[in-house]
Amino acid sequence: MTTRRDLLKAGALVSAAAFVPRAAFAQGSTAEPRVFAPAVGNWRSFQITTTVEILKPAGQVQAWLPVASFSNPDWFRPGANSWTTNARTAKLVRDPHSGADMLHLVWAEGETAPKVDLVSRATTRDWSVDLSRPAKPAALSAEERHRNTAATDLIPTDGIVKATSDKIVAGKAAELEKVRAIFEWIVENTYRNAATRGCGIGDIAALLKSGDLGGKCADLNALFVGLVRAQGIPARDVYGLRVVPSRFGYKSLGANSEVVTKAQHCRAEVYLSEFGWTPMDPADVRKVVLEEPPGKLALDDPKVVAARKALFGAWEGNWFAYNTAHDVALPGFEGPRLGFLMYPQAVSAGGPLDCLDPDTFKYTIRAAEIAV
Incomplete structure (x- = not known):
């Protein structure tokens, strides 16, 4: 498990990275479309930061956050993952049936504010x-x-x-x-x-x-x-x-x-x-x-x-x-398989939390383009 100090060290290494300015998002959302014709392009690197908080923990809380297990050398190369958390255990795991990789977290019973910050990187191109x-x-x-x-x-x-x-x-x-x-x-x-x-x-x-x-x-x-x-x-x-x-x-x-x-x-x-x-x-x-x-x-x-x-x-x-995974089993959970793994998942004593309601099962994902 990466400690907060380790992540701060990693952040220092990224200090020279050039993040996409906010203006780029504003421009991208309003520009008049031109001919949509992607061609083989230059490689671009991205960083996504997923923050998960369990607002109403009950019993033992577990969570599973998808990370990149897909690779196609023509257009996508997965990168490193690092995290900070107050979970009792946190480790990268793979569902052997579907091949999906994920960060699996288990919090101690009684933890009042389960939280994790996951930073993932990848390189891709048109x-x-x-x-x-x-x-x-x-x-x-x-x-x-x-x-x-x-x-x-x-x-x-x-x-x-x-x-x-x-x-x-x-x-x-x-x-x-x-x-x-x-x-x-x-x-x-x-x-x-x-x-x-x-x-x-x-x-x-x-x-x-x-x-x-x-x-x-x-x-x-x-x-x-x-x-x-x-x-x-x-x-x-x-x-x-x-x-x-x-x-x-x-x-x-x-x-x-x-x-x-x-x-x-x-x-x-x-x-x-x-x-x-x-x-x-x-x-x-x-x-x-x-x-x-x-x-x-x-x-x-x-x-x-x-x-x-x-x-x-x-x-x-x-x-x-x-990933390209179907029929995904969440390691450490005896519940039904997922049709696919594209959202953070979590369970508490009351069962699975609604992954499509990030305001209740609170999670936020932020993205930035970086130069490495």
Whole structure:
């Protein structure tokens, strides 16, 4: 466990780091969008600070904070984690089933003000795959292919999911054609529902059976991933956090304040045999439709058209990745598995705290770009 003195020492090492000024957030949130066309860019480093406080502790309190266990050398490199806390124990742990890494804290019974400050770093960049030029990517191992085509508790690949996927790709033979057809189907047939709590649940069979294809990123991108997996093509959700504004001026596609407590977002990657892992984000196309000023844009609006084109094969590196985990078991807790791990989690004598209510289960996440 890192002591407060150790963290202060670490802070001294960062004193030369250049943090993004507040003005950058203001500019990013108001700039007129220009063509959204991310290309392979320079590496940028970010630091996020997560502060968790348990306001009404009862019995033994535990908490689990996600940290970056995801790595893709093309566009994301996880960095160091350090923390200060009054917990009795605090250590980095991994759920062996899902592969999710997290900081696990246990407070002594009777602790009246459980608290932790977690500082995490990572380096990322804009990423784009030229889908007009097939390459020779490294092949997936049998284990990787199985993991990224398998069904999960909330993402089945049979039943209504398989039937829907087969209908979408009917007449398509090539792998890329099938994936593009599924991407376009998501954009055309789903919608972003502003009333959905958090990022959604991601129960895709229930979503399809309801006939109401509204939700947020954990619903819409999970549906995309499930429909792709139903064709035997590897795909994965990548769960993370928007950390800074969009350099392209899209207010809806960036964090427009240094406080990013509610800026969670999941993206998707598909493994194409001729291109390797390829970034895609149909849910963000629907986010642009609903939220990009002046709001409720048509699909043929230039802002939507640009995002729709770019987000099939590219995305902007203004985002911090945690993991690709599903069916996550929290070490030290006998409760049900989580569909995914993207928010801080905590339990007390009364059971799990509501991770989507950071005012009651108090946590704050702040982000800054740093020079290292």
